[in-house]
Amino acid sequence: MSDNFTLAYNGKILSLSTPKIMGVININNDSFYSGSRIQTESALIDKAEKMLMDGAAIIDIGVASSRPGAAKIDVATESALIKQYLPKVRHHLKDSWISIDTYNSQTAELALDLGADMINDISGGHIDIEMLKTINTRNCPFVAMHMRGTPDNMQSLINYDDIMLELIEYFNAIINQSNPLVQSNLVIDPGIGFAKSLDQNYKIINDLSTLKIINKPILIGISRKSLIYRFLEISIEDSLNGTSVLNTIALLKGANILRVHDVQEANQVISLYNKVENS
Numbered sequence: 519m520s521d522n523f524t525l526a527y528n529g530k531i532l533s534l535s536t537p538k539i540m541g542v543i544n545i546n547n548d549s550f551y552s553g554s555r556i557q558t559e560s561a562l563i564d565k566a567e568k569m570l571m572d573g574a575a576i577i578d579i580g581v582a583s584s585r586p587g588a589a590k591i592d593v594a595t596e597s598a599l600i601k602q603y604l605p606k607v608r609h610h611l612k613d614s615w616i617s618i619d620t621y622n623s624q625t626a627e628l629a630l631d632l633g634a635d636m637i638n639d640i641s642g643g644h645i646d647i648e649m650l651k652t653i654n655t656r657n658c659p660f661v662a663m664h665m666r667g668t669p670d671n672m673q674s675l676i677n678y679d680d681i682m683l684e685l686i687e688y689f690n691a692i693i694n695q696s697n698p699l700v701q702s703n704l705v706i707d708p709g710i711g712f713a714k715s716l717d718q719n720y721k722i723i724n725d726l727s728t729l730k731i732i733n734k735p736i737l738i739g740i741s742r743k744s745l746i747y748r749f750l751e752i753s754i755e756d757s758l759n760g761t762s763v764l765n766t767i768a769l770l771k772g773a774n775i776l777r778v779h780d781v782q783e784a785n786q787v788i789s790l791y792n793k794v795e796n797s
Contacts, residue, residue: 521774523735525615525659525703527635532575532615534735537769537788540576540617540638540777541569542741545603562603563610570614573785577611578638578777579603580619590645590668596625600632608633617661623648630656636703640712641665642692650695659703661737662692666713675713681721682728689732705775707737711744719745723764726771735774740764742779762787 523534532538543556543565556562566577581596600618608616618629619638623646626637636659643649645668653660664685666675678684689706696704706729708722729736740746746760747753762783765776769791778784 521735521772523774525636525705525735527658527703530613530615530635534774536792537773538575538775539573539781539784539788540578540737540775541566541572541574541781542578542580542777542779543569544580545599559603559606562607566607566611566614569781570611572781573788574781576615576617576636576775577607578617578619579607581625590670593622593624596620596622597628600625600629604629604632604634617659621645621649623652626652627656630658635659636661638707639663640709641668642688643695650692653700654695654697657697657699657703659705660696660700661705661707662689663707663712663737663739664688664709669712672713676715676718678718681714681718682725685722685729686732689729689734693732693734704734705737706732706734707739707777710738710740716745716749719743723767723771726768726773730772736772737775737777738765738768738773739777740768741777741784758783766791 521534525532543562545556545562556565569577581591581599615635616633617636617638618626618634620626620629621639621641626649637653638661639649640663642662642664666672685708693701693704708729710719710722726736741761742754742757746764747757750760758780761778761780765784765787768776776784
């Protein structure tokens with residue numbers, strides 16, 4: 519199941535005709551999975567280079583934790599970390615795609631100035647209403663995720679009449695606020711684990727192909743999340759196998775980008791998926 523989507527920015531083009539991997543690295547102490555956290559510039563560069571070697575097409579750098587219950591980070595703190603880390607990793611990764619995971623428009627602007635290629639916003643521009651203005655000005659690729667509320671209150675906002683219809687309406691509203699260049703660079707993310715119950719998460723995965731009606735590339739972020747380890751009654755550290763299973767299902771349902779902590783294993787999933795699709 520191939521799509522002829524591409525992302526383009528600063529003379530670079532990323533084809534999504536086959537599924538791609540976004541590798542997750544967090545430069546904070548609060549992300550839900552400790553294996554994604556780094557504390558030094560050299561550790562960030564080493565981890566990013568390893569992810570690229572293992573098959574990642576995009577490195578997604580997160581400053582603020584977005585786990586359930588996490589407090590909002592102030593822009594000054596987030597910006598300081600971006601200034602500390604991004605120029606060095608940009609220099610070392612040369613032409614590789616770098617995404618910055620932020621819901622603050624000022625941080626997004628700074629990151630793009632310092633060499634980021636795309637912005638990944640867990641709120642789809644709803645926490646900071648200036649975000650879409652920034653994206654429309656910069657015309658950069660934008661991952662718009664579905665979420666209600668903020669990380670500290672989102673799990674109290676899980677009542678939906680029709681969750682798939684809400685997702686479609688939510689993403690269409692973002693498209694309608696985006697200029698044509700941004701529309702061509704827009705990626706949608708249904709927000710697994712964000713303002714969703716366990717059963718709602720599984721329904722979204724099962725019905726993921728419904729979102730193909732929007733005609734935008736779909737990013738899925740399942741990696742080591744609670745829908746796996748709580749359902750299976752295992753630890754986060756033991757949830758890699760479940761991640762691979764659900765990523766495989768997501769690909770079969772139409773996902774274009776897998777956002778993961780474990781790039782090598784995700785690359786194996788995609789390789790096997792591509793082999794089956796092309797046989």
